Amino acid sequence: STRCFAALNPELKTTLDKVVTSHKVILFMKGTKDFPQCGFSNTVVQILRSANVPFETINILDNEMLRQGLKEYSQWPTFPQLYIDGEFFGGCDITVEAYKSGELQELLEKASLS
Amino acid sequence: MGVSKEQVESALRSKLSPSHIEVIDTSGGCGASFQVEIVSEEFEGKRLLERHRMVNGALVEEMKDIHALSITKALTPDQWNIKQQESATSQPPSTTT
Numbered sequence: 001s002t003r004c005f006a007a008l009n010p011e012l013k014t015t016l017d018k019v020v021t022s023h024k025v026i027l028f029m030k031g032t033k034d035f036p037q038c039g040f041s042n043t044v045v046q047i048l049r050s051a052n053v054p055f056e057t058i059n060i061l062d063n064e065m066l067r068q069g070l071k072e073y074s075q076w077p078t079f080p081q082l083y084i085d086g087e088f089f090g091g092c093d094i095t096v097e098a099y100k101s102g103e104l105q106e107l108l109e110k111a112s113l114s
Numbered sequence: 115m116g117v118s119k120e121q122v123e124s125a126l127r128s129k130l131s132p133s134h135i136e137v138i139d140t141s142g143g144c145g146a147s148f149q150v151e152i153v154s155e156e157f158e159g160k161r162l163l164e165r166h167r168m169v170n171g172a173l174v175e176e177m178k179d180i181h182a183l184s185i186t187k188a189l190t191p192d193q194w195n196i197k198q199q200e201s202a203t204s205q206p207p208s209t210t211t
Contacts, residue, residue: 077177078177078182090162093185093186098162
């Protein structure tokens with residue numbers, strides 16, 4: 001298999017800037033919201049569903065360049081990756097923790113109002 | 115090549131000098147998958163995202179071979195003590211006769 005060195009070139013960075021801001025809430029995950037292919041991704045989908053906000057998902061298993069690029073862009077080594085209002089929020093554990101504390105709901109409400 | 119629980123633990127110990135650490139191998143034998151609970155003074159004044167970044171950063175080498183890493187707790191010693199007390203006091207009071 002080929003490894004993708006220096007995945008995050010300026011062109012890809014510009015593209016990612018656009019993608020992460022294309023929706024208020026966007027989840028980069030393994031699989032899709034209707035068919036998650038990993039338990040961690042599924043957990044975040046379920047949390048966003050129960051938070052009752054519109055959100056978009058992108059399947060990183062479909063795009064190796066996006067997958068490698070995002071790891072560098074977010075400085076986060078794993079998926080899922082949740083972006084709210086164009087800003088990286090966290091992976092599964094952070095989302096779970098913030099959901100329990102009510103912090104996530106607060107942020108989501110703020111995001112959809114702005 | 116997988117990563118052992120001991121490798122994960124020693125990397126975290128040397129880089130974050132935790133006062134408490136628990137690494138659980140959750141792979142069930144199919145590959146490197148871990149659950150981490152860590153208490154360190156280095157987390158003082160840092161938000162959760164930042165703390166998780168520090169843990170990920172401490173495991174840069176290991177992450178290449180780790181399939182899944184779950185950070186269930188990343189607390190400061192003070193937060194840890196509070197949690198410990200809470201769980202101690204949340205036990206139902208023992209009835210004495």
